[in-house]
Amino acid sequence: MDTWALFALVMLVLGAIQYYVYFWSRPARETSRFLPGPRSWPIFGAALSIGRNPVDVYKSLCDWAKEHGYVYRGWAGPYLFVLVADPVFMEPLLNSTVNIKKSMNYEFLQPWLSTGLLTSSGSKWKSRRKIITPAFHFKILEGFMDSFNSNADVLISKWKRQVGGPEFDIFKHITLYTLDVICEAAMGVQMNFQNNQNCEYIATLHKLADTIVSRSVSPWYFPEFIFNLSPIGRKQKDLIKALHSMSYKVIEQRKKDLCNGKKIENSGTVNYNDVGQKKRLAFLDMLLQYNEDGGNLTLEDIREEVDTFMFEGHDTTSSGLSFCLWSLAESPDCQEKAYEELFEIFGDSDRDTTTEDLGKMKYLECVIKESLRLYPSVPFFLRELNEDVKIEGINIVAGTTVGLSPAIMHKNPKYFPNPEKFDPERFTAENVRGRHPYAYVPFSAGPRNCIGQKFAMMEIKVLISKVLRNYKLIGVGRKPTFSYELILKTTEGLYIKLENRK
Numbered sequence: 001m002d003t004w005a006l007f008a009l010v011m012l013v014l015g016a017i018q019y020y021v022y023f024w025s026r027p028a029r030e031t032s033r034f035l036p037g038p039r040s041w042p043i044f045g046a047a048l049s050i051g052r053n054p055v056d057v058y059k060s061l062c063d064w065a066k067e068h069g070y071v072y073r074g075w076a077g078p079y080l081f082v083l084v085a086d087p088v089f090m091e092p093l094l095n096s097t098v099n100i101k102k103s104m105n106y107e108f109l110q111p112w113l114s115t116g117l118l119t120s121s122g123s124k125w126k127s128r129r130k131i132i133t134p135a136f137h138f139k140i141l142e143g144f145m146d147s148f149n150s151n152a153d154v155l156i157s158k159w160k161r162q163v164g165g166p167e168f169d170i171f172k173h174i175t176l177y178t179l180d181v182i183c184e185a186a187m188g189v190q191m192n193f194q195n196n197q198n199c200e201y202i203a204t205l206h207k208l209a210d211t212i213v214s215r216s217v218s219p220w221y222f223p224e225f226i227f228n229l230s231p232i233g234r235k236q237k238d239l240i241k242a243l244h245s246m247s248y249k250v251i252e253q254r255k256k257d258l259c260n261g262k263k264i265e266n267s268g269t270v271n272y273n274d275v276g277q278k279k280r281l282a283f284l285d286m287l288l289q290y291n292e293d294g295g296n297l298t299l300e301d302i303r304e305e306v307d308t309f310m311f312e313g314h315d316t317t318s319s320g321l322s323f324c325l326w327s328l329a330e331s332p333d334c335q336e337k338a339y340e341e342l343f344e345i346f347g348d349s350d351r352d353t354t355t356e357d358l359g360k361m362k363y364l365e366c367v368i369k370e371s372l373r374l375y376p377s378v379p380f381f382l383r384e385l386n387e388d389v390k391i392e393g394i395n396i397v398a399g400t401t402v403g404l405s406p407a408i409m410h411k412n413p414k415y416f417p418n419p420e421k422f423d424p425e426r427f428t429a430e431n432v433r434g435r436h437p438y439a440y441v442p443f444s445a446g447p448r449n450c451i452g453q454k455f456a457m458m459e460i461k462v463l464i465s466k467v468l469r470n471y472k473l474i475g476v477g478r479k480p481t482f483s484y485e486l487i488l489k490t491t492e493g494l495y496i497k498l499e500n501r502k
C-alpha cells in the first residue's frame with residue numbers, strides 16, 4: 001500500500017472514531033452544556049491539564065472549584081466527569097440505592113483487592129455488606145479496645161526517645177501503629193510492625209501503592225493489556241502475588257485452627273473466655289465462621305475481603321490520626337483544652353482507655369471531626385451513574401463519572417465560615433444545628449458509607465488520649481504539600497516536636 005493510501009486509511013479510521021465518540025457522548029454533552037469547567041482540548045479533554053503527579057492532580061481539582069464553583073464538569077477524553085462539592089447535590093447522589101456503582105478508577109485496585117466490599121457493585125456488594133455488617137456491631141468493636149490500647153503503648157514508649165529532640169515525621173510512626181491494629185483486627189495476627197518497620201510486608205505494600213497511584217494518573221496505562229505489558233505493570237503483578245500469598249497463608253492457618261477445635265462460639269457477638277474477659281474476634285474469623293454456619297464464601301472471596309480491610313482500615317485511619325495530631329501541635333489552645341478534658345477523665349493515671357471513657361471525650365471528638373473536615377482521609381470518592389439524576393434543573397446522565405469531594409465541600413464558607421481556620425467548636429451540638437446534614441461527609445453517607453467509621457473513631461480516640469496524657473505536641477510551623485494518593489497524604493510527611501507532660 002502506498003503512503004497516501006495508508007494516510008487516507010488512517011484519516012478514515014480517525015474520522016470514524018471521532019464520529020462514533022461524538023454521537024456516543026451526545027447525552028453527556030447535554031449535561032456538560034449546563035455546567036462550567038476547565039477548558040477541554042480535542043481528544044484529550046482536560047486530561048492534559050490535570051497534572052501528571054498526585055500533588056498536581058489534587059491542586060487542579062481544588063483550583064478548578066475556586067474557578068468554576070462547587071459543581072463543575074471536565075472531560076477525560078470522551079468521558080464526562082462531574083465534580084460535586086455541594087450538599088444539595090451530595091444528598092440525592094449519596095442516598096441513591098441505584099447509583100452505587102464505583103467508577104472505572106477503582107478498577108486499578110482490583111488486581112489486589114478483586115471485587116471486595118470497597119470495589120464491588122450490585123448484588124455482590126449488597127450480599128457482602130449484609131454478611132460483614134455484624135462484624136462492626138458495637139459489642140464486637142469493644143473487643144478491639146485492648147488491641148488499640150496495647151499498640152498505642154508501643155508508640156508511646158517509642159516516642160520517649162523523641163522527647164526534647166528535633167522535629168520528626170509522625171506520619172510513618174502512625175502508619176505502623178494503624179497497620180499493627182488492622183492486622184490484629186482483620187486477620188487476628190500480631191505483626192509488631194512498630195518495632196520491626198523494615199519488614200518485607202510494609203515495603204511491598206508501599207511499592208504496590210506507588211504503582212496504583214502512578215497508573216491512576218497516567219491515562220496511557222488505563223487499558224489493562226498495555227499496563228500488564230509495561231515494566232510497572234509487571235512489577236505490580238509480582239508485588240500483588242507476594243501480598244496475596246501472605247493473606248492466603250494466614251487464612252489457611254486460621255482455618256486449620258478452626259478445624260482443630262478452636263471453634264468460634266457465638267459468632268456475631270462478643271466471645272468470653274474462661275475467666276470472663278472479652279475475647280477479640282478478627283474479621284477473618286467471622287468470615288470463616290460464616291462458612292462453618294452454612295455460608296458459601298470461597299477462599300478467594302475471603303482473601304479479597306481480608307485485603308480490602310487491610311487497605312481501607314489502615315491508610316485512612318493513619319492519615320486521619322496524623323493530621324489530627326499535627327493540627328493539635330499547631331493549635332496549642334485546642335490541645336490544652338483537649339488535655340484538660342482528658343485530665344478530668346483520667347487524672348494522673350496511666351490506665352488504659354475504656355469505651356466508657358471514649359463517650360466522655362466530647363471536646364476531643366470535636367477536634368477529630370474538625371481535623372477530618374480540613375483533611376478528610378478520602379478527599380474524593382467516585383461513582384459511575386447507572387441512571388440519570390436531575391438536581392437543581394441539571395440532568396446528569398447515566399454513564400457520567402461523578403467525583404464527590406469532601407475535601408472541597410468542607411471548605412465552602414457558606415457552611416464553614418473562615419474555612420481555613422482550625423476550630424473544633426464548629427462541631428458542638430449547638431453549632432452543628434441548622435447546618436446542612438450533607439455539608440460534612442468525611443465517611444461518605446448513605447448505603448455505601450464507611451463501614452469502619454466507628455472502629456476508626458475508637459482507634460483514633462484511644463491513641464490521641466494516650467499521646468496527650470504523656471506528651472505535649474509542639475508545632476514547628478511547616479506547611480504541608482498535599483498529595484492525592486487515593487488517600488490524602490503529604491509529600492514530606494507531617495512534622496512536630498515532643499515534650500514530656502509529666
Ligand code: HEM
Nearest residue numbers: 117118312313316317320377378381443444450451452456
Ligand atoms: C478516618 C478513617 C476513615 C475514613 C475517613 C474513611 C472514609 C471512607 C469513605 C469516604 C468511604 C467511601 C469510599 C467510596 O465511596 O469510595 C469509605 C468506605 C469504606 N471504608 Fe472507610 N474510612 C476510614 C476508616 C475505615 C476503617 C478503619 C475501615 C475498616 C476497618 C474502613 C473500611 C471501609 C470499607 C470496607 C469501605 C467500603 C464500604 C462499602 O462500599 O460498602 N474504613 N471509608
